[in-house]
Amino acid sequence: MKKVGLVVKPDLQAEKTANEFEAWLVGKAIVVMRRKSSDPGVVGSVDRKFSNPPKAPADLFCVFVLGGDGTFLSAVRWIGDQPVPVIGVKFGDLGFLAETAAENLYPVARAVLDNQLNIQPRMRLVVRVFRDEKEILNETVLNDVVINRGALARLADIITYIDDQYLTTYRADGLIVATPTGSTAYSLAAGGPIIHPHVPGIIMTPICPFTLTNRPLIVPDNVAIKIRLEKSAEDIALTLDGQLGLAIDQRDTIIVTKSSHPVQMIGIPDQSYFDVLKTKLRWSGGRILPDGSTD
Secondary structure (H helix, E strand, O other): OOEEEEEEOOOHHHHHHHHHHHHHHHHOOOEEEEEEOOOOOOOOOHHHHOOOOOOOOOOOOEEEEEEOHHHHHHHHHHHOOOOOOEEEEEOOOOOOOOOEEHHHHHHHHHHHHOOOOEEEEEOOEEEEEEEOOEEEEEEEEOOEEEEEEOOOOOOEEEEEEEOOEEEEEEEEOEEEEEOOHHHHOHHHHOOOOOOOOOOOEEEEEEEOOOOOOOOOEEEEOOOOEEEEEOOOOOOEEEEEOOOEEEEEOOOEEEEEEEOOOOEEEEEOOOOOHHHHHHHHHOOOOOOEOOOOOEO
């Protein structure tokens, strides 16, 4: 018997659709492991936020996510490092992680269950935090790692190294380290570039830098990015995928590297990344159809 995961946004319409979809799956003799989207962690003590949550069963055939990007990121955390394919069904606002809309749920689900899968590995990042040389955090993210100052804090001085070679000290509201998948999230809003998911790079985007020559930088995906704060740092937070937060200070060293466990995202055949990009960002011009016309 196939077993699938179902992660649902806490929303009346999403939950109603999930109930009907779960009944449809059960009618096909499929075991359903249902889970609500987890709440983001609150910045505070490490012990309170970063306790290891239960992971998805390793024998899941796939995971369907009914919700927006936040729900999808929650589902990815639930899957962890396991190679379980996942597909998003949009029930949120503007987002780039959902592969299809709610009205297409059943035909897409039939194709997925019939093994008509188009698996697209998406790079993730491993984030490790050392405090006084002791590792206090080891997490994996799909979108981004964000260092950000509080509303009333001074500009942050963020000392940055690439493979132990000093790069610069960003004096800014913060710094975003993003994957190509995360290039269309917070990094894009901060002026970073859009990178195709298959491009092997990591984006470093300063947030409102004091020096205008500090521009977004793309580095190879095989480097280690090391980040520390100046001694005067206060009210600074580290946020992972917008899901978890940790207060950091000058005692902490943050190391970001490529994960060896990509997310196995299910894509719809013949659906172009660029078509999705144009639709989400509302770029001018319609989609070109096979006969050469546009819609």
